[in-house]
Amino acid sequence: MKEKYPFKEIEPRWQQFWEERRLFYTDVSDAGKKYYCLMMFPYPSGALHVGHGRNYIIGDAVARYKIMRGFKVLAPMGWDAFGLPAENAAINTGRHPRDSTRENISIMKRQIISWGCCYDWDREIATCEPEYYKWTQWFFLKFYERGLAYKARAPVNWCPSCATVLANEQVVNGRCERCGTAIETRELEQWFFRITAYAQRLLDDLEKLDGWPERVKTMQANWIGRSEGTRLDFRLVPRPDGGSDPFDTIPCFTTRVDTIYGCTYMVIAPEYPHIDELVRGLPQEQEVLEYVRRSLRTPRAARTSESAEKTGVFTGRYVVNPYTSEPVPLWVADYVLMEYGTGAVMAVPAHDERDWDFARRHGLKIKLVIQNPERTLRLEDMQQAYTDFGLLVDSGPFSGLSSSEAIQKMTAYAEEQGFGGPQVHYRLRDWLISRQRYWGAPIPIVYCEKCGTVPVPEDRLPVLLPDNVEFRPHGESPLKRCPEFMNTTCPRCGGAAQRESDTMDTFVDSSWYYLRYLSPHDDHRAIDSQACNRWLPVDQYIGGVEHAILHLLYARFFTKVLHDMGLVEFDEPFAHLFTQGMICKRSPKDGKLYKMSKSRGNVVSPDKLIEEYGADTVRLYTLFIGPPEKDAEWSDQGVEGAYRFLRRLWKKVYDHQDVLRESVPGKIDRRLLDPEERELYRQTNSAIQSITDDLEGDFHFNTAVARIMELLNAIDRLSVHRDSAPSRKAVFAHALRNLILLISPFAPHIAEELWVQLGNPPGILKVDWPTADPDALAMEEVELAVQINGKVRARIRVAADASEEEIRSLALSDERVKKWTEGAEVRKIVVVPGRLVNIATRRHSS
RNA sequence: GCCCGGGUGGCGGAAUCGGCAGACGCAACGGACUUAAAAUCCGUUUCCGCUGACGCGGAGUGGGGGUUCGAGUCCCCCCCCGGGCACCA
Numbered sequence: 001m002k003e004k005y006p007f008k009e010i011e012p013r014w015q016q017f018w019e020e021r022r023l024f025y026t027d028v029s030d031a032g033k034k035y036y037c038l039m040m041f042p043y044p045s046g047a048l049h050v051g052h053g054r055n056y057i058i059g060d061a062v063a064r065y066k067i068m069r070g071f072k073v074l075a076p077m078g079w080d081a082f083g084l085p086a087e088n089a090a091i092n093t094g095r096h097p098r099d100s101t102r103e104n105i106s107i108m109k110r111q112i113i114s115w116g117c118c119y120d121w122d123r124e125i126a127t128c129e130p131e132y133y134k135w136t137q138w139f140f141l142k143f144y145e146r147g148l149a150y151k152a153r154a155p156v157n158w159c160p161s162c163a164t165v166l167a168n169e170q171v172v173n174g175r176c177e178r179c180g181t182a183i184e185t186r187e188l189e190q191w192f193f194r195i196t197a198y199a200q201r202l203l204d205d206l207e208k209l210d211g212w213p214e215r216v217k218t219m220q221a222n223w224i225g226r227s228e229g230t231r232l233d234f235r236l237v238p239r240p241d242g243g244s245d246p247f248d249t250i251p252c253f254t255t256r257v258d259t260i261y262g263c264t265y266m267v268i269a270p271e272y273p274h275i276d277e278l279v280r281g282l283p284q285e286q287e288v289l290e291y292v293r294r295s296l297r298t299p300r301a302a303r304t305s306e307s308a309e310k311t312g313v314f315t316g317r318y319v320v321n322p323y324t325s326e327p328v329p330l331w332v333a334d335y336v337l338m339e340y341g342t343g344a345v346m347a348v349p350a351h352d353e354r355d356w357d358f359a360r361r362h363g364l365k366i367k368l369v370i371q372n373p374e375r376t377l378r379l380e381d382m383q384q385a386y387t388d389f390g391l392l393v394d395s396g397p398f399s400g401l402s403s404s405e406a407i408q409k410m411t412a413y414a415e416e417q418g419f420g421g422p423q424v425h426y427r428l429r430d431w432l433i434s435r436q437r438y439w440g441a442p443i444p445i446v447y448c449e450k451c452g453t454v455p456v457p458e459d460r461l462p463v464l465l466p467d468n469v470e471f472r473p474h475g476e477s478p479l480k481r482c483p484e485f486m487n488t489t490c491p492r493c494g495g496a497a498q499r500e501s502d503t504m505d506t507f508v509d510s511s512w513y514y515l516r517y518l519s520p521h522d523d524h525r526a527i528d529s530q531a532c533n534r535w536l537p538v539d540q541y542i543g544g545v546e547h548a549i550l551h552l553l554y555a556r557f558f559t560k561v562l563h564d565m566g567l568v569e570f571d572e573p574f575a576h577l578f579t580q581g582m583i584c585k586r587s588p589k590d591g592k593l594y595k596m597s598k599s600r601g602n603v604v605s606p607d608k609l610i611e612e613y614g615a616d617t618v619r620l621y622t623l624f625i626g627p628p629e630k631d632a633e634w635s636d637q638g639v640e641g642a643y644r645f646l647r648r649l650w651k652k653v654y655d656h657q658d659v660l661r662e663s664v665p666g667k668i669d670r671r672l673l674d675p676e677e678r679e680l681y682r683q684t685n686s687a688i689q690s691i692t693d694d695l696e697g698d699f700h701f702n703t704a705v706a707r708i709m710e711l712l713n714a715i716d717r718l719s720v721h722r723d724s725a726p727s728r729k730a731v732f733a734h735a736l737r738n739l740i741l742l743i744s745p746f747a748p749h750i751a752e753e754l755w756v757q758l759g760n761p762p763g764i765l766k767v768d769w770p771t772a773d774p775d776a777l778a779m780e781e782v783e784l785a786v787q788i789n790g791k792v793r794a795r796i797r798v799a800a801d802a803s804e805e806e807i808r809s810l811a812l813s814d815e816r817v818k819k820w821t822e823g824a825e826v827r828k829i830v831v832v833p834g835r836l837v838n839i840a841t842r843r844h845s846s
Numbered sequence: 847g848c849c850c851g852g853g854u855g856g857c858g859g860a861a862u863c864g865g866c867a868g869a870c871g872c873a874a875c876g877g878a879c880u881u882a883a884a885a886u887c888c889g890u891u892u893c894c895g896c897u898g899a900c901g902c903g904g905a906g907u908g909g910g911g912g913u914u915c916g917a918g919u920c921c922c923c924c925c926c927c928g929g930g931c932a933c934c935a
Contacts, residue, residue, distance in 0.1 A: 215929080218850055222931050229935080254935060267935095310933075335933045345935045353847090354933050427934060548930085624871070626858060630851095631928090633858070641871055644886095651886095693862090703860070706870035713870090785866040790916045792866055830915050835865050840915045 001657055001757050005650035007614030011749045015113060023765055024063070024118040026074045028518055028531045035071035036535050037063045038514055038574075040543030040551070041078045044104035044126075045085060048111045049603040050618065050634060051583035051596035057622050058580055058699065059542045060117040064745035065695050068769040074535060076517040077112070077119040079105050081128035082506045084162060087439040090471040097439045098467075101128055111606060116615045116748050123520045127509035132516065133441035134462035135526035136509050139558075140444060141455050148194045148561060149433075151453065155271060155338065156432060158186040165190060167432045167505060170550070185296070191434035191443060191502065195557050199224050199426040201571075202556055211576030213629070216548045223549050225427025229255035230411045232346065232420040234266055234319035237327050241281065246274040250319055250330075253341035253425055257414070258406035259348040261395040262369035264359065265329045266319050267312065267345050270295035271338035275315075278330075284316035288332060295334040310335050310358040321346075322419040323396065323410070333358060341425055349385065356385035369395050370403060431554065433505045438469055438478040440503030448490035448497040457491050463499070477501045510551055511558040514538055514573060532568050537575040545579035552577070578699060581631040583622075593633060604634055616747035617643040623701035623746050646750055649712060649743075653736065653754050659720055661759045663733040670776060677731045680718045682776050684735040687711040689772040691742050705746060711739050733758075738770050785836040786811045788820045796837075804831045811837045 002009075018024065039059035042052065063075040079101075086097035093100075105126060112119075125132050143149040157166045161181035165188065170177040195202075203224045206217045233249040250268065254260075268275070270292045279285045291313045312333025319330050335354055336345050349359035349366040359366050368379045370390040377386055389403035398406050414420030434443060442463045444456035456463055466485040469478040479485050480501040490497040512527070518535055519528035543551075555573050563571040582595045585602040596603045609618050621642035626632040653660060670678060687707045694700035694707070720732040737758060744751035744764045755764045779800050784807065786794040794816040798807055808829055811817055817839070824841040831837050 215850055219930055222849070225931080225934070227934070252935080256935080333933095335935095337934070340934045342935095347935090352935075354935080357933090425934080427931085545929090621871095624858095635858075635872070637872055638858075645871085648886095702858095703870080706860075709870055783866090787866080787916070790865095790914095795866085828915055830865090832865050832916095836916090838865080838915050 001654055003651075003654055005614075005647045005750070007616060007646075007749065008611075010753045011114075011116065011610075011615050014749045014752045015116060017752070017762065018118050018765075021763065023067070023763075024073070024075055025120045025122055026072060028074065028535060030072060032072040033070060034535055034539075035063075035066045035073045036538045036540070037066065037073055037075045038517075038538045038541050039075075039077065040541070040547065041080050041510070041513060042108065043080045043083055043085070044101050044108055046104050046107070046598075048108050048606060049596050049598075050606050050609065050622065051603070053115055053606055053618065054580050054583055054622055054628070055542060055544065056112055056115060056117040057619050058578070058628055058701065059540075060115075060748075061619075061623065061701065061745040062540060062542070062695075062699070063118070064748060064765060065769065067765050068741075068745070068767065070768070074517070075119050076123040076125075076520075077121070078123075078125035078513060078517070078520075079108075079127065080506065080510050080513075081105065081126040082133075082440045082503075082509055084164075084437060084439070087437055087471065088162075090439075094471065096467070098128065101126075114610055114615060115606060116619065123517045125513060125516055125520050127441075127506070127513065128439070130462045130464055131521065131523060132513075133509070134523075135516070136441045136504065136512070137444040137456070137461050137463060138458060138526050139512060140441075140504065140508070141458060141461075142565060143193060143561065144445075144455050146561070146565070148197065149191060150194065151189055151191050153187060153189045154192075154432075155185045156188050156190055158184045158188075160184060164436045165432060165434065167507070168429050190432050191504075192430040193433050193508075193557075195431045195554075196426060196428055198557050198560055199226070199428050200424075201560055202428075202553065205556070205560075205572055208572055209574075209577070212574075213577065213579055216545065216552065216577060216579060219548045220553055223428065223553065227255060227425045227427070229253055229423055229425065230257040230407070230414060230420055231342075231423040232257065232260070232322055232414055234322060234344075234346070236278075236330075237318040237320060239317075243281070246277045250344045251342045251420075252344040252346050253423055254346055256348070256351065256403075256407070257410045258389075258392060258395075258398075258401075258403045259351040259369055260321065260323050260346065260410065261392070261398070262348040262350045262367040263321050263328060263346045264349060264365040264367055265331055265347045267331045267333045267336045267347055267358075269336040269338040269343040270332055270334050272332070272343050275332060278317055279315050282316040284314060287313050288315055291332060298334070310354065310361055312358065312362065314362075322414070322417070329364075331362075339429065340427070350379070350382075351385055351387055353385045353387060367394070369393055431505075431557075433508055434502035435505055436477045436501075437503055438465070438471070440506060441509065442479065442485075443500045443502050443504055445500040446488055446490060446497045447500065448493060448495060450495055451490055451492040451497075454490055454492050454497070460491065465503075477503065479503070507550060507554050511554045512562070514541075514555070515562075515568070527562075527567060529567050533570070536568065537570050537573055540576045540578060541574040542578045542580065544582065546582075548579065578629070580628050581626075583625070583632055583634050585634045595631075596634070604636075609639060613639060613643045614646070614749070616750045617646055620646065620705060620743075620747050624705040626702055628699055628701055645709060645712070646747060649739070650750065650754070652712065652715065653757055656720060656732070656736075657757065658722060659724070659729050660733050660736060660757075663726070663729045665734065665737060666730075668727075668730055668734055672727045673731060674728075676718055677728050678780075680714055680735055681731050682779065683711060683714040684731075684738050685772040685776040687742065688738060688770045689777065692769070692772070695745075701746070704742075708739060708743050708746075711735065711742075715739070740764070741767060741770050782834055784811075784834075786814060786817055787836055787838040788817065789840055790838060792836075793817060793820050800834070804833070807831050807833075807837060811839065 037059060039055050063073050066073050081101050086101050089100055090097050140149055157171050159166055159176040159181055161179045171183050174183055203226055206221060231251055231253055233251045236245055236248050275292055279288045312331045315330045315332055317330045318327040320327055347355040349355040350368045351370050371393045372390050392398050392401050392406050398410060411422050444463045446454045446456060448454055466482050469482045471478055486499050488497050488499050515527040515532050518531040559573040560571050562568050584593045584595050587594050587600050587602045594600050594602055606618060621639045691704045691707050694704040715735050718732060720728055740751050740754050752764050756762050781797055782800050783795050783797050785792045786796055794814045796810050796814055798810055821841055826839055827842050828840040
């Protein structure tokens with residue numbers, strides 16, 4: 001055994017050992033307690049930094065722990081390999097995305113292996129390979145068959161810098177999630193997945209997800225944005241010139257039908273269909289058309305920002321309030337959004353802040369119809385809208401009702417009268433999946449002049465991405481300029497036809513990869529239903545919280561569709577979700593803390609650290625850095641600390657090799673131990689107990705590592721040498737042996753090596769996880785704090801099983817306690833066994 | 847504005863059910879070893895006051911109030927930070 005901790009020598013050796021023994025290769029047909037441990041697969045961006053490592057290290061620690069607990073663990077890894085960055089790089093360098101992606105994959109795979117993270121590499125998948133995207137296309141066809149994929153002209157988010165459309169989920173504060181460019185709205189024909197058809201189920205089933213963090217569920221619920229209200233149809237007052245209109249009612253959605261008697265005007269969005277026909281020939285026509293044109297040009301971000309002033313114009317038309325039969329003016333204003341509700345809003349300025357602002361600005365009538373039950377409102381005094389619930393006034397037959405009663409009754413009335421009824425709205429929009437880019441799975445659709453839109457037959461999949469394309473940014477997919485790809489024959493009539501040139505959003509690829517791991521190379525079907533039903537839902541999914549909405553919502557949607565198709569029995573993919581926090585580092589530029597990223601220049605490469613300290617040090621520090629679900633700041637000195645600890649551990653074993661090798665593990669008889677030995681034995685068992693609890697609970701790796709450090713400190717306190725008593729040697733060996741087992745999921749290389757040095761056969765993963773001896777946890781004597789009125793004034797030592805009476809008298813007879821209780825009346829004594837005694841006293845005023 | 851988190855030493859963070867606040871690590875300081883340095887080992891470190899000293903007393907978990915023998919933990923009010931949603935009708 002070497003004196004100095006030889007991490008450089010042992011780490012590659014054990015990595016090879018795990019690979020050769022195929023310890024992480026899983027036969028999925030095998031019975032047994034299964035545990036599917038899944039880490040979010042990475043986008044092959046180039047090279048990993050230590051921030052990425054947190055994900056894999058946590059997952060690997062969990063997998064190793066579960067293996068030692070006797071589970072059959074499935075831990076696969078793959079690559080989310082399609083995507084914009086590779087294509088943007090191709091535009092700049094001319095290098096084909098396939099080549100750069102493959103190269104990045106091999107760099108990152110090497111890094112993951114050098115971290116000591118183990119996977120079933122036979123199941124490795126890359127979404128950019130035809131054997132994978134063939135089935136992404138197949139799912140598209142299935143969605144198309146079921147009416148869940150459709151093409152529609154719609155106002156969409158356009159990123160001028162990426163030159164592509166984006167899903168709503170990829171627009172953050174009106175800017176492109178990737179490049180930060182302000183998003184424009186364009187009216188384009190695009191492909192959508194009908195996720196809104198699943199809105200209610202996606203919302204309801206959040207309740208089933210006990211193993212998910214509350215905050216992720218809340219974020220998804222917010223995103224789905226269910227809102228209950230009332231639909232009301234407002235009849236259009238016929239044109240004064242007797243001309244015809246494109247429609248005769250304007251439906252609107254409201255959550256506050258109780259305020260309808262205060263509706264003094266109605267507003268429609270500038271995108272509202274056929275506005276031009278509504279105003280044709282009216283004096284307002286030019287002004288309205290000009291206003292609409294201007295609004296449509298305004299970027300969405302500017303239009304919807306809070307500070308934006310509420311502009312709008314009167315159309316010259318009126319609609320009829322269905323409750324009062326009174327006409328109210330119809331306005332166009334861009335504070336109303338076409339995407340939400342019906343694109344039309346009944347405006348009640350007295351009871352809605354936005355309508356209040358708008359009405360004040362444009363001199364519209366304000367009518368008070370809800371009274372504050374606490375304090376009578378007078379319109380003249382009001383500085384802002386009263387938006388709370390209250391009692392209805394001036395509301396015809398509904399006057400006097402409370403808002404909540406009124407909402408019910410008035411909605412029922414609308415239904416009876418046939419001009420409306422209850423309605424539920426969702427904020428969630430359909431998922432826009434087409435991208436005008438090359439590096440993605442081609443949408444398997446053909447356009448034929450005769451037959452129209454024709455899906456590519458399943459047996460002609462995959463629609464392969466052509467290689468010989470030119471990468472230039474010109475707002476349409478490079479595929480469009482590739483005639484070999486574009487020109488095809490119609491699968492239906494055999495005539496000349498054109499292919500769809502758009503590719504799919506990469507979130508489609510990642511919506512089903514966790515199913516493909518069960519049969520990664522099956523070229524007959526997308527997934528192996530039987531194996532999926534056995535292994536899913538995923539027992540533990542681990543990844544970054546940045547995917548709380550996007551990926552996790554899409555994957556849930558996919559699973560539900562597959563469930564409805566009869567392909568899988570489960571309808572939620574991930575039973576437990578763990579979202580780890582980001583690793584941050586101060587930026588060298590401004591000294592502020594940021595998430596590690598190449599562009600900030602604050603990344604720490606694992607390669608250098610592993611070279612200098614070894615993978616186990618990096619792993620141990622990464623787990624110790626803080627609560628794994630929270631963000632953490634990387635500290636180079638913290639890494640040193642972890643390294644120091646492992647060196648100390650190595651030296652401990654090195655210094656006591658003889659003692660350790662000669663003592664055979666066996667039952668330890670506590671009665672034969674002296675107090676020091678008994679204390680170490682107790683601490684060993686206590687460490688086993690709490691580390692197991694930490695891992696079974698919410699992955700408290702930071703406290704688990706702390707407990708291991710404490711155990712080594714405790715081991716240090718017991719002096720042992722060649723001539724020590726056998727019992728002492730046995731306790732010492734027992735403690736170290738268990739420490740090595742306990743640390744093995746975190747620092748597996750050193751654990752394997754020391755395990756062998758202790759005289760055990762290689763392969764610590766085959767050893768059972770230790771269990772604590774409950775008898776050993778008990779202390780014979782405990783120290784109790786004695787409080788007087790809640791302040792600690794003394795300490796007493798008592799037998800652990802001392803009666804309350806004994807403790808009481810012992811406490812009262814303590815010198816220091818006497819000093820404090822002298823001349824005071826003891827009112828009450830509280831004894832908390834094993835912890836403290838509190839004596840409440842009262843001083844007599846003398 | 848609404849909905850989630852969170853606020854504890856110089857720093858990262860511990861603290862089952864309400865029971866000794868500051869585990870563990872970092873940093874700093876003092877000492878040992880060394881010709882010296884590094885490494886290592888030992889010790890000190892919440893703040894304030896008193897003491898020659900072993901010590902003693904007081905305050906203390908963002909602020910204020912409450913419940914309790916006892917509050918970082920429970921209740922009420924407020925402040926600050928992070929995240930999500932947001933002209934959503």
